[in-house]
Amino acid sequence: MSGAKALPTALRSWAEREVGVVDDVRDASHPRENSRVWELVRADGCRFYLKIAPKARMYERETLAMRHATPALGAGRAPQLRASSAEHLALLTTAVTGRPVKELPLTAAEEYEAHRQGGLLLARLHAAGDLTGHWRREAEGALYAAAQGVDKQLEQAGDRLTPTERALVRNLAAELRMVGPLPLGFIHGDAWPRNLLWSGSAAWIDFERSRFAPVVQDFVALACGVWADKPRLRTACFSGYGRELTPEEGHVLKCLSGLEAVSALTWGEAHGDPYVTARGRRTLDRLMAGVFA
Structure with a gap:
């Protein structure tokens, strides 16, 4: 897409250590400057999302939610946290159907x-x-x-x-x-x-x-x-x-x-x-x- 945000190389390497080799990366950010989200697709079609939080507080809140609250919603009813990086304010999650x-x-x-x-x-x-x-x-x-x-x-x-x-x-x-x-x-x-x-x-x-x-x-x-x-x-x-x-x-x-x-x-x-x-x-x-x- 025109003007698509590029996934930093270091974060792609981090994600691949967690979920395996990524075959495709797609910018999934909202149309605003501080939104940075990418869809990662493996060769087997399995999808993940990598998100850089706009602020440390937002990173902390989303990490807490996925570790302690969203599992209560049930399988497939919210993303699951695969990994997080406080250094980059990054979260790697499963994709949800829909x-x-x-x-x-x-x-x-x-x-x-x-x-x-x-x-x-x-x-x-x-x-x-x-x-x-x-x-x-x-x-x-x-x-x-x-x-x-x-x-x-x-x-x-x-x-x-x-x-x-x-x-x-x-x-x-x-x-x-x-x-x-x-x-x-x-x-x-x-x-x-x-x-x-x-x-x-x-x-x-x-x-x-x-x-x-x-x-x-x-x-x-x-x-x-x-x-x-x-x-x-x-x-x-x-x-x-x-x-x-x-x-x-x-x-x-x-x-x-x-x-x-x-x-x-x-x-x-x-x-x-x-x-x-x-x-x-x-x-x-x-x-x-x-x-x-």
Whole structure:
């Protein structure tokens, strides 16, 4: 492909020591500068992915997820870690069958089932891992930390928000500081249709934002995105998940969506992504109109 990113020789050698001789290398990066992912194909057709994390924190989170949480999803429902290199922030994983739901021409029934299974897998993920010690303390403080970041987010957003919208987002952030205990778990952190694969069965990929947190945080991207257009997919997801959100979680979802909207507006314009920008604007409009649910 034109402008394809080349896999460094040292990393190819490292990968081949782990999985054998690679017959083909294909750039699988997203169209942004800090995305570096390659599909490796052996002569026998077996596929792997080599990913260089954009930041050390993302490398640590994805490595932790694959070692301690994603096995709970079941075989073929998430990548398996074959090797990792802290020196290069690199992860070598198995490939998962399927394509992102976002890219597939699914029937209504297939789309419903994909999201139902996606919710089922999130329930398994949320119950995985060892939620003790500093992991629990981090999870318990996650909403307060999110609220504390509102000033920086609004500063970065600049005049993309009206004074009334800025006041609304500040109020929503303030309400997060007063929330009581919520169900905690190991969340995916970027659960939306781009990272949900479908091949007749569902799988989740891309765990670089995974962490212990209130589990409601895993539904923000969906609530601000595909659920706004297709509320039946919300029903599908929670059918698989095994429960609806509590009233307290529903309120927190609304508050977090205000912060997500600001982040989407800023990130989308900075990276030339009109989809993300539009998602942020629509979420703010829904919040202002009082129709967010």
